[in-house]
Amino acid sequence: MFETQIEAFCKAAFYPFLSRIFHPINELLNPIYQPWATLTAIGFFVGTMIWVCVLLKESYVNEGRPNRRWWSDLRLWTVLSMLPHVFVYFYFY
Amino acid sequence: METIIGLSNIDIAIITVYMIGTLALGFFCTRYVGNAEDFFVSGKSLPFWAIGFSIVVSDIGAMDFVAVAGATFRHGVSAANFDWMGSMPAMVFAAFVFVPYFWRTGVFTIPEFLGRRYNSAVQFLNAVIWAVVLFLGLSIMLWVTADKLMHTVLGWDAMWSLWLMAIVTGLYTFAGGLTAVVFTDVVQLVVMYVGGFGLLALSMWEVGGWSAMREQILAKGPEFQNHFTILLPHNTEGPFPWTGIVFGLGIVLAIAYMSGNQVIVQRTLGARTEWDAKGGMLLGGFLKSMIPLMVALPGLCAVILVPQLPIEEADRAVPEMIRLLLPSGLRGLMFAALFAALMSSISGTLNSASTMFITDIWGQARRWFGRPALTERQALNMGRGFTAFLIIISAILAKPIADRESIYVFMQTILSMFQGPTLAILLLGIIWRRATQWGGLVGLSLGVVFCFILKNTPGLFTSEDPFLFVAWWSFVFSLMITVVVSLLTRPEPEEKLRGLTWGSVIHSAEAQAALEERNL
Numbered sequence: 001m002f003e004t005q006i007e008a009f010c011k012a013a014f015y016p017f018l019s020r021i022f023h024p025i026n027e028l029l030n031p032i033y034q035p036w037a038t039l040t041a042i043g044f045f046v047g048t049m050i051w052v053c054v055l056l057k058e059s060y061v062n063e064g065r066p067n068r069r070w071w072s073d074l075r076l077w078t079v080l081s082m083l084p085h086v087f088v089y090f091y092f093y
Numbered sequence: 094m095e096t097i098i099g100l101s102n103i104d105i106a107i108i109t110v111y112m113i114g115t116l117a118l119g120f121f122c123t124r125y126v127g128n129a130e131d132f133f134v135s136g137k138s139l140p141f142w143a144i145g146f147s148i149v150v151s152d153i154g155a156m157d158f159v160a161v162a163g164a165t166f167r168h169g170v171s172a173a174n175f176d177w178m179g180s181m182p183a184m185v186f187a188a189f190v191f192v193p194y195f196w197r198t199g200v201f202t203i204p205e206f207l208g209r210r211y212n213s214a215v216q217f218l219n220a221v222i223w224a225v226v227l228f229l230g231l232s233i234m235l236w237v238t239a240d241k242l243m244h245t246v247l248g249w250d251a252m253w254s255l256w257l258m259a260i261v262t263g264l265y266t267f268a269g270g271l272t273a274v275v276f277t278d279v280v281q282l283v284v285m286y287v288g289g290f291g292l293l294a295l296s297m298w299e300v301g302g303w304s305a306m307r308e309q310i311l312a313k314g315p316e317f318q319n320h321f322t323i324l325l326p327h328n329t330e331g332p333f334p335w336t337g338i339v340f341g342l343g344i345v346l347a348i349a350y351m352s353g354n355q356v357i358v359q360r361t362l363g364a365r366t367e368w369d370a371k372g373g374m375l376l377g378g379f380l381k382s383m384i385p386l387m388v389a390l391p392g393l394c395a396v397i398l399v400p401q402l403p404i405e406e407a408d409r410a411v412p413e414m415i416r417l418l419l420p421s422g423l424r425g426l427m428f429a430a431l432f433a434a435l436m437s438s439i440s441g442t443l444n445s446a447s448t449m450f451i452t453d454i455w456g457q458a459r460r461w462f463g464r465p466a467l468t469e470r471q472a473l474n475m476g477r478g479f480t481a482f483l484i485i486i487s488a489i490l491a492k493p494i495a496d497r498e499s500i501y502v503f504m505q506t507i508l509s510m511f512q513g514p515t516l517a518i519l520l521l522g523i524i525w526r527r528a529t530q531w532g533g534l535v536g537l538s539l540g541v542v543f544c545f546i547l548k549n550t551p552g553l554f555t556s557e558d559p560f561l562f563v564a565w566w567s568f569v570f571s572l573m574i575t576v577v578v579s580l581l582t583r584p585e586p587e588e589k590l591r592g593l594t595w596g597s598v599i600h601s602a603e604a605q606a607a608l609e610e611r612n613l
Contacts, residue, residue, distance in 0.1 A: 010550040022553045029327040037324040037335040048182035064368035081379035092323035
């Protein structure tokens with residue numbers, strides 16, 4: 001009952017203004033689906049890997065590293081932990 | 094539909110051994126607790142593997158086994174986005190944007206960091222919001238397990254089961270603090286993965302494998318055609334449109350959760366080195382990527398194996414699968430796994446809520462009223478006292494709070510009410526030196542109000558439950574408000590920002606020591 005009253009108030013007070021913002025955005029986005037959805041999702045994962053491995057300084061990424069062995073490089077860990085997701089979103093395309 | 098199953102003596106023995114073992118391990122860790130730093134952040138001694146394991150099991154609870162499987166039963170694999178898009182790359186961002194700053198400043202809590210970066214009002218407001226969320230989460234976790242598992246499947250009295258869980262978990266958390274929480278989590282992860290993958294293997298065997306399962310589900314009718322579509326159209330009526338998943342979940346909710354949730358971040362704050370903190374977060378992300386195999390796929394199998402299950406009771410998919418598929422011995426192991434998931438989540442939440450209460454709510458209130466800071470001993474005792482109080486009050490109020498249809502969407506809706514604004518001020522606080530304390534305070538406050546308005550104004554979005562869009566747009570709104578108010582107010586002094594913003598790395602030991610001065 002109380003929730004219904006809140007919704008009624010918000011609809012009366014804010015819907016006329018907010019709908020003018022969100023409805024055009026929704027109409028713009030409605031026809032955009034595949035392959036852009038999958039490309040955006042995969043791009044998110046790939047972009048993050050590039051950011052860590054290429055754009056960030058190695059000294060910052062591996063600050064506090066216990067040794068210089070290859071397995072302690074956190075850039076490698078980033079790629080290994082992100083790659084399965086790329087395959088998952090590609091598979092379910 | 095018959096739902097009650099009996100446990101054999103072997104099952105009960107397995108569960109009993111697991112409970113006693115966990116309690117013993119938790120009490121063993123008491124020897125490592127001598128002061129508040131030990132209780133709240135394990136004396137900054139945690140290795141990366143313990144952090145990674147603990148993050149996963151603290152995040153994944155019995156609620157995930159029940160509710161995500163239920164969401165998958167209803168909506169298909171799109172529900173698994175919460176453990177795929179919803180964990181990576183958020184954990185990468187947490188590891189390389191937020192965790193280094195939290196760890197270097199030596200804070201105990203996220204609100205404490207926000208208090209240093211902005212002001213004490215931001216610290217207090219953020220802490221109160223999270224305290225409420227953690228309390229609700231605790232009640233939900235207790236009730237879901239007691240009602241949907243123990244009562245539904247075993248026929249045990251729900252309240253009796255609830256109190257058993259609360260008391261066992263509360264005891265070792267009370268005694269051993271974060272150290273007990275983390276090291277019991279390590280054991281609980283192993284138990285959880287063994288039980289979870291065991292259920293998955295039997296489920297997949299029963300349905301005839303992945304391809305056979307897919308064919309059978311798609312043949313069931315039009316309402317199942319999207320069950321293997323991970324990214325749904327923007328204008329879907331369900332709660333998981335692709336734009337919401339990528340922007341609302343991937344960018345806002347996931348990063349806010351992994352970087353701003355005390356339960357997750359507290360493990361990294363207890364790391365012995367910055368490398369361990371980051372590595373633990375990345376390891377946790379890798380382990381989390383396997384979670385949908387355990388929690389979501391059984392939900393899909395249930396569509397075939399338990400076809401008579403009504404949609405409104407979809408959260409009972411896993412209990413029904415346990416009843417149907419698991420023989421004696423394996424049932425005990427599976428229940429031990431579910432208890433492990435629940436207990437790790439409860440202990441993590443309890444310890445984090447206690448840490449935030451002492452540091453950011455009680456401690457901050459004392460400062461405002463001019464009272465002296467708590468001593469280490471006082472903080473430790475208060476931390477334990479609040480732990481006991483919180484678990485008791487959560488157990489008492491669990492049923493009235495949590496007895497509703499789709500618990501997972503309800504909890505995500507609650508989180509979406511403030512995570513956007515919190516992420517906005519956290520992110521701007523680190524990457525933009527010009528963000529001021531008043532920008533942060535106004536951005537957070539108005540952002541939460543805007544969330545509330547969006548949530549309660551129907552008809553703005555097509556989705557039946559647009560919490561993902563609420564999260565995204567409240568994030569954008571808070572970003573704008575914080576920027577505008579910051580530009581209209583005086584910049585923060587350089588000395589205040591040292592070590593708290595991107596690029597301002599502290600090199601001098603003296604400055605580092607000053608930065609790490611406790612708020613207690």
